[in-house]
Amino acid sequence: MPVEVHPSAVVGPDVLLGEGSVIGPFVVISGQVELGIGTIIESHCSISGDRENPTTIGPGSTVRSHSCIYPGVVVGPGFESGHHVTIRSGSLIGSNVSIGTMSDIQGNCEIGDFTHLHSNVHVCQGSKIGKFCWLFPGVIMTNDPRPPSSISTGPTVEDEVVLTVNVTLMPGVLVRKGTVALPGAVIARDTTEDSLHFGPRGRQLDSVKHIRMPSSGTQAYPWIVRFGEGEYPSQNLESQRKKRH
Amino acid sequence: MPVEVHPSAVVGPDVLLGEGSVIGPFVVISGQVELGIGTIIESHCSISGDRENPTTIGPGSTVRSHSCIYPGVVVGPGFESGHHVTIRSGSLIGSNVSIGTMSDIQGNCEIGDFTHLHSNVHVCQGSKIGKFCWLFPGVIMTNDPRPPSSISTGPTVEDEVVLTVNVTLMPGVLVRKGTVALPGAVIARDTTEDSLHFGPRGRQLDSVKHIRMPSSGTQAYPWIVRFGEGEYPSQNLESQRKKRH
Amino acid sequence: MPVEVHPSAVVGPDVLLGEGSVIGPFVVISGQVELGIGTIIESHCSISGDRENPTTIGPGSTVRSHSCIYPGVVVGPGFESGHHVTIRSGSLIGSNVSIGTMSDIQGNCEIGDFTHLHSNVHVCQGSKIGKFCWLFPGVIMTNDPRPPSSISTGPTVEDEVVLTVNVTLMPGVLVRKGTVALPGAVIARDTTEDSLHFGPRGRQLDSVKHIRMPSSGTQAYPWIVRFGEGEYPSQNLESQRKKRH
Numbered sequence: 016m017p018v019e020v021h022p023s024a025v026v027g028p029d030v031l032l033g034e035g036s037v038i039g040p041f042v043v044i045s046g047q048v049e050l051g052i053g054t055i056i057e058s059h060c061s062i063s064g065d066r067e068n069p070t071t072i073g074p075g076s077t078v079r080s081h082s083c084i085y086p087g088v089v090v091g092p093g094f095e096s097g098h099h100v101t102i103r104s105g106s107l108i109g110s111n112v113s114i115g116t117m118s119d120i121q122g123n124c125e126i127g128d129f130t131h132l133h134s135n136v137h138v139c140q141g142s143k144i145g146k147f148c149w150l151f152p153g154v155i156m157t158n159d160p161r162p163p164s165s166i167s168t169g170p171t172v173e174d175e176v177v178l179t180v181n182v183t184l185m186p187g188v189l190v191r192k193g194t195v196a197l198p199g200a201v202i203a204r205d206t207t208e209d210s211l212h213f214g215p216r217g218r219q220l221d222s223v224k225h226i227r228m229p230s231s232g233t234q235a236y237p238w239i240v241r242f243g244e245g246e247y248p249s250q251n252l253e254s255q256r257k258k259r260h
Numbered sequence: 261m262p263v264e265v266h267p268s269a270v271v272g273p274d275v276l277l278g279e280g281s282v283i284g285p286f287v288v289i290s291g292q293v294e295l296g297i298g299t300i301i302e303s304h305c306s307i308s309g310d311r312e313n314p315t316t317i318g319p320g321s322t323v324r325s326h327s328c329i330y331p332g333v334v335v336g337p338g339f340e341s342g343h344h345v346t347i348r349s350g351s352l353i354g355s356n357v358s359i360g361t362m363s364d365i366q367g368n369c370e371i372g373d374f375t376h377l378h379s380n381v382h383v384c385q386g387s388k389i390g391k392f393c394w395l396f397p398g399v400i401m402t403n404d405p406r407p408p409s410s411i412s413t414g415p416t417v418e419d420e421v422v423l424t425v426n427v428t429l430m431p432g433v434l435v436r437k438g439t440v441a442l443p444g445a446v447i448a449r450d451t452t453e454d455s456l457h458f459g460p461r462g463r464q465l466d467s468v469k470h471i472r473m474p475s476s477g478t479q480a481y482p483w484i485v486r487f488g489e490g491e492y493p494s495q496n497l498e499s500q501r502k503k504r505h
Numbered sequence: 506m507p508v509e510v511h512p513s514a515v516v517g518p519d520v521l522l523g524e525g526s527v528i529g530p531f532v533v534i535s536g537q538v539e540l541g542i543g544t545i546i547e548s549h550c551s552i553s554g555d556r557e558n559p560t561t562i563g564p565g566s567t568v569r570s571h572s573c574i575y576p577g578v579v580v581g582p583g584f585e586s587g588h589h590v591t592i593r594s595g596s597l598i599g600s601n602v603s604i605g606t607m608s609d610i611q612g613n614c615e616i617g618d619f620t621h622l623h624s625n626v627h628v629c630q631g632s633k634i635g636k637f638c639w640l641f642p643g644v645i646m647t648n649d650p651r652p653p654s655s656i657s658t659g660p661t662v663e664d665e666v667v668l669t670v671n672v673t674l675m676p677g678v679l680v681r682k683g684t685v686a687l688p689g690a691v692i693a694r695d696t697t698e699d700s701l702h703f704g705p706r707g708r709q710l711d712s713v714k715h716i717r718m719p720s721s722g723t724q725a726y727p728w729i730v731r732f733g734e735g736e737y738p739s740q741n742l743e744s745q746r747k748k749r750h
Contacts, residue, residue, distance in 0.1 A: 021270075023268075023270065023513075025511075025513065025530045025531075039288070040270045040286075040288045041270075041286050041288070041304070041530075041531050041549070043529070043530045043531070043548045043549075057306070058288045058306045059286070059288075059304055059306065059326070059531070059549055059571070061547070061548045061549065061570045061571075079328075080306045080328050081304070081306075081326055081328065081344070081549070081571055081589070083569075083570050083571065083588050083589075097346070098328050098346045099326070099328075099344050099346070099362070099571070099589050099607075101587070101588045101589070101606050101607075116346050116364050117344075117346075117362060117364065117589070117607060119606050119607065119624050119625065119642075121624075131408070134364050134366075134382060135364065135380075135382065135625075137624060137625065137642050137643075149407060149408045151402075151407060152364075152382050152400050153382075153398070153400055153643070155642050155643055155670050155671065157641075157669075157670055157688070160719055161716070161718060161719070161725045161726075161728075162639060162641060162667060162669055162728075163621070163639045163667070163728055164718070164725075164728075164731065166719070177407060177408070179402075179407055180400050180402055180428055181400065181426070181428060181671075183670055183671060183688050183689065185688070198402070198428050198430070198446055199428065199444075199446060199460055199689075201688055201689060214460055215460070215689055215704055215705070226406070228406055228409070229405055229406070229411070235406045235409075236406075238406075238407075238408055238409075241409070266515075268513075268515065284533070285515045285531075285533045286515075286531050286533070286549070302551070303533045303551045304531070304533075304549055304551065304571070324573075325551045325573050326549070326551075326571055326573065326589070342591070343573050343591050344571070344573075344589050344591070344607070361591050361609050362589075362591075362607060362609065376653070379609050379611075379627060380609065380625075380627065394652060394653045396647075396652060397609075397627050397645050398627075398643070398645055422652060422653070424647075424652055425645050425647055425673055426645065426671070426673060443647070443673050443675070443691055444673065444689075444691060444705055459705055460705070471651070473651060473654070474650055474651070474656070480651045480654075481651075483651075483652075483653055483654075486654070
């Protein structure tokens with residue numbers, strides 16, 4: 016399949032475009048950048064790499080309009096971004112990740128496979144986010160316990176964690192596997208597995224395992240027990256399930 | 261009046277531009293899009309439609325720079341957007357609406373006439389927002405009671421509601437006419453008409469009717485009793501007032 | 506040093522470009538705009554001025570991609586913006602200020618020298634922010650005590666204040682020198698110097714002077730006592746210190 020580059024796009028000589036990739040109007044791609052097969056870069060994006068910090072985006076990815084990706088960003092296959100997204104240097108992003116509109120990835124961080132960030136999530140430097148996590152609009156991760164200082168200790172979010180709208184993670188916290196944080200919760204201490212948190216002090220309410228689905232009454236969390244097929248590739252999901260239960 | 265299209269803009273063959281419309285530099289408009297008379301599209305915007313989902317923007321509208329509007333968006337006359345706004349498919353927007361900088365309209369939603377969204381308001385799928393409402397920066401509307409799930413039940417906001425900064429609406433809530441929510445309130449249960457809400461549990465404090473203006477001491481809410489002329493077309497406002505009182 | 510203007514950029518005839526300035530692809534600069542020596546405007550920015558409201562940006566500044574600057578903005582030397590920043594008319598910005606990605610400066614406001622706004626800070630009209638302040642992601646300043654009304658009374662933030670993530674300032678508050686507000690605090694009343702605030706009512710916890718650095722145990726706040734060199738020009742910092750202690 017041929018590559019399709021809009022005539023207005025500015026694409027540097029060192030950029031490698033995979034087969035079938037599509038570059039929209041007014042896109043700027045410069046330096047050492049490699050785009051996988053079938054990757055779509057929508058209008059008004061800016062993507063750059065340099066020799067020490069090449070940027071690669073895996074096959075089958077879509078970067079939506081007005082997004083900005085720095086040198087030294089590595090993105091796996093099947094990536095999807097929203098609009099007006101910023102991803103800074105040193106962001107290592109797994110496969111099948113999505114990052115919503117206006118999310119702000121500050122760099123030097125990791126985001127695991129199949130993790131979804133909805134709109135307007137702020138990921139600070141030094142963060143580690145596991146696989147199969149969901150972060151909702153307004154989530155902010157922080158890394159400086161005495162702002163402003165030169166201390167930087169990003170939070171760690173293990174697999175299958177759900178951070179709902181406006182949750183704040185304080186510097187250096189460990190959010191253990193399967194934790195669910197309710198809207199506006201501020202998590203300042205390490206959580207236990209599958210725990211549920213609420214409020215400005217992040218008080219632990221319960222185990223997530225007691226939450227039921229509204230209509231069926233089946234177990235709602237950890238959320239991954241509910242997903243059979245469709246949304247996630249079943250092979251990956253199956254192996255994840257077996258590991259857990 | 262002639263149409264004014266900046267030579268750098270990319271405008272597709274099926275786009276209909278109303279008389280006197282102005283298209284700025286580096287704008288992309290593609291597919292079935294119709295712009296009303298005198299509409300201004302500022303620089304770096306991206307607007308698209310398709311045959312099944314045409315997009316129309318009413319006369320006298322201004323879309324500010326770096327905004328992104330999807331296929332299947334219907335916007336009434338006198339619309340104003342801020343910068344870096346995203347409006348997704350299936351958004352039905354009334355007349356004389358404004359949507360502030362970085363607001364994120366997720367689609368399949370309705371926004372009534374004369375409603376104002378300030379900066380950075382997040383409107384989820386399935387939301388219905390009435391007329392003469394005001395939503396301030398950081399308001400987030402949510403639709404999934406067990407995130408992530410396939411349940412989607414957006415909030416309903418009736419006419420003349422005021423949601424101040426950082427208010428969160430939980431899935432499916434009905435925010436009745438004239439409700440005021442104070443900064444940071446989380447509204448998880450249906451409200452009564454003209455009620456005032458506060459805090460992380462959205463506790464009802466009082467009727468809004470007891471709040472006074474700081475200097476004059478006159479009744480402050482429902483806010484519409486205070487507006488005589490100027491800001492809103494008086495005819496519309498009068499009929500709204502009569503309906504109410 | 507020669508000026509470097511990307512051939513795709515649209516630069517009006519009244520724009521003055523300082524020596525060595527660099528204008529990126531798809532930038533629009535129109536009307537009365539003056540850029541200082543060595544200023545960099547990254548791709549997809551939009552900057553404008555007019556005869557009554559010229560815009561000037563001081564030497565050695567960097568405006569990152571997709572930012573939008575209105576007529577009547579005055580920015581001192583050594584400015585740095587993030588991406589997708591909006592700065593509206595009547596913003597007076599001192600020297601060595603930084604304003605992070607997606608911050609939204611609503612105009613008719615002042616920001617003092619050496620002040621840093623991180624990502625997604627909302628500065629309302631009528632705000633005054635002093636020198637050496639730090640505002641972190643999600644901070645919102647408000648100016649209307651009865652929204653929506655025509656009253657506009659922006660907050661005043663004195664020097665060396667630290668507002669951490671998601672802090673809200675209510676209309677007209679005076680945040681005195683050295684105040685620190687913890688994550689999510691809502692400040693509705695004037696603060697005293699060097700006071701520490703917490704929670705949805707902005708309760709005063711303590712003096713900031715009792716907070717220690719985690720490892721060294723030295724005094725952490727007011728933050729400026731900790732900074733010797735490097736990050737800030739030492740001469741300025743020294744004079745600031747002497748004034749204080």
